Amino acid sequence: MEEALMAASREGNVDALYDLIQQAPVNAARREALNAARRDLNAASREGNVDALYKLIEKEPEILDSVNKVQVVHTPLHEAAKAGQTKFAIELTALMPSFAKKLNPQGLSPLHLAVMSEAHELAEERAGKNKTAMALIKLDAELVRVKGREMMTPLHYAVRENNLELLAEFLCACPKSISDLTNEHQSAVHIAVQERKFDAFKVLLGWLSRRNKEEVLRFKDSDGNTALHIAVATEQFEVVRELSSKVKINSLNSEGLTAWDIANAKRSVISGNIKKFLKNRGGRPADSLPRKELLHEFLKLKQGPFEKPIGYLIYVDKEMSLEMRSFILVVAVLIVTATFQAALQPPGAFWQGDGDTSQKVSTFNRSNNSAKFGLHNFRKQQHNMTRVVGQVVMSPRNFRAFMGGNTVAFVSATVLILLVLPARSYIYSLHLSLLFLTYTYLTAVDIIAGRTLLTMSFIIVAWLFIGGVLTLRFYMHIAKSIFNDALWLPWLYVLATNIFYHIPPNPVGNSLSHFGNRLMMHRKVSSLETEVID
Template sequence: MDDQLRTVAQNGDIDALYRRFAEDPYVLDRVDQLPITDTPLHQAARSGKPHFEMEVANLKPSLSSKLNLMGLSPLHLALQHNCSHMVRGLITINSNLIRVKAKGMMTPLHYLAEIDDAELLAEFLFACPSSIEDTTVKFETAVHIAVKNGSISALKVLLGWLNRVNKEDILTWKDEDGNTALHIAVSTIQPQVVKLLVKHVNVNVKNSNGMTAMDTFHLQGTMQSLEIGKILSRARAKRASNLTSNITLRDYLSRKLTLIDIRDKYLGIYSRNNRSDIRAMVLVVAILIVTATYQAGLNPPGGYWQDNYKPATTNNGSSSANNTNTSLGQDPRPHYAG
């Protein structure tokens, strides 16, 4: 970015920007050719010029997701400089900017979870629902980050969102050390956070060291952690050694299929317990049963009579219809339906 364009961006002068275009129509294109660079959007974010930011983002949308030499996008800088008008303007133009990964693969959503800005965090989740699945270079979700930084308000928003969109399984995702958010809350002695999490998670998930949250609690050995022990006990948390099954994923996939596995496979249980899929499967099976029963009623299987037949007799006691029925291919013997 040349000095003249930098000054225009710093002042937020939109008229001067278009005068610069009159001199050089390709000035933004040359900036865009560089994969990592300081753009007019970065300068506008630092200077707090939301209108100029929106103008450039509309003219050259690709600049909005570009990182500068510090590894930050314009949206990251706008958040750091508390320019909420600029932040809302950028995500209005392109909500996917919420998923842009800065240095350390930190997204703007992760940053909000870190600083405990619950208001903007909620807006980000509604603007870009898929952003909740993004992880950092340390495999941390926004929940991990909120717990590590004691961001209670942000954590409440995240838990409420995950519950409403049926994605609470994200709470069992593990960071690079194999710890879930619950493991972290226990190890950092945050009873309030533990109390929030146990309502939404499987409290007996093990980390990469084979330890549950209760195992982590027993490693603390401090008076401050006693409350956490009570919370975990009420939530029926157990130590790994007390779990009824310690089967690993490798063991599960290596073993032979059982009758229960086969049943679950064909009833669609493996499709993340999708209730609508299971209901549809039951409905299809019911229809097949009814159809088969109806067809059997219309066409009873061979070996059963379909009508009553009693031939008339002559004076000498013989059947007068024997010859007739035989010629028609019918059984001349008297019989009853069924």
């Protein structure tokens, strides 16, 4: 037995592995517990006879426990699921929940068997098995993610069987299952395209679009192929048409080939049409694409002048946990609120009038009245001065000191909020709101101080600082989405990529690609095992 197992391991023969599991000798305890009642139990499972189940349990109380102790075993729940006996399956799952995740000697769970079709299966039988499958996932949605033979989940089998009803139910019951991969790193989308299950592919595509999870379409298998590569290789023009607007059209597989290269290697009429279609969408041969720097090459080079600050920003962004983001946002919002209110109500308030902002207020009479408060010497210099209604009362020197510090605090807190907010499409509306808030703050400063050189300097410096930070952050995420297959703004990622590849190769494009690739390397090197909101 050991020699046969070693031989199967050397050959990578999965079928031989499961054959050996079925032939493995059973221990005496299991034989003693199961031999007397196993045949009757399996019969009761196929028939869905709940009464017979409990009679067997009464006769052999340890029968279910003895089955449960075996790691790989064909349980009664397998039989019930295979036969579409829904009530019996629910009853048995309630008695022994662990049965639902057990693999039989063929490497299949009960839910796998409920999904799989048999030869000459009747419509009534198929409907019963579907009902059983849906009943099982209502009890435990995570059953959709149980990995069986070749690490295939029931979701993968639903795609392979083109069972659209179960496929839709599985996706809605357990959305995380869409990210599960087989032992060849194939997603459900890979399997749908490879098996030519176009209806299942359309269901997957519709669900991914509605859930904004189209990054799954860009997953690569163990050979580096995306679903687009497979669609081109299998000459499925409709699938290529659907994927071309949703994935990176010039992604390279492990052989260094693009989808256009694969189509070009074939000589059929369909491949010729696919090649023309890809070319119109920006498809290129691999040798015409800018060369990407490999990770080991990147690590050997010295850091450029802009790499340290960019790397620091990436590191801080990745290191920041959700709790830390919340704490920073609370403090920054308090600072923005306080400084904005201070700009609207500065110390000493404003010169008052009847509401006409063009009206001049004389300070001559006020200086005599203020003499009794010991301010005669200060006001004496203002006898012949006039002030505009709505401007600050404080002297220019005091205003510079107060408003300078207040503006620095406001701008710093605003920039911190811009950096801490997650870079999502819907979050950028908050970025826009902060820009308008900054505009109103600086406009208020301009009004209450008058348009002086100092005021204009405040405004220009503040806008340059905020605009520079926001531009850098936005550009970093754009570059990341184009060159690093980022899970961010999928529509913008596809649009920018397609536009980029429509442009003929040029030095500017090559430089942009080089920078984006180095940005990707920075993110990879600085990746941390912390909670990240990107």
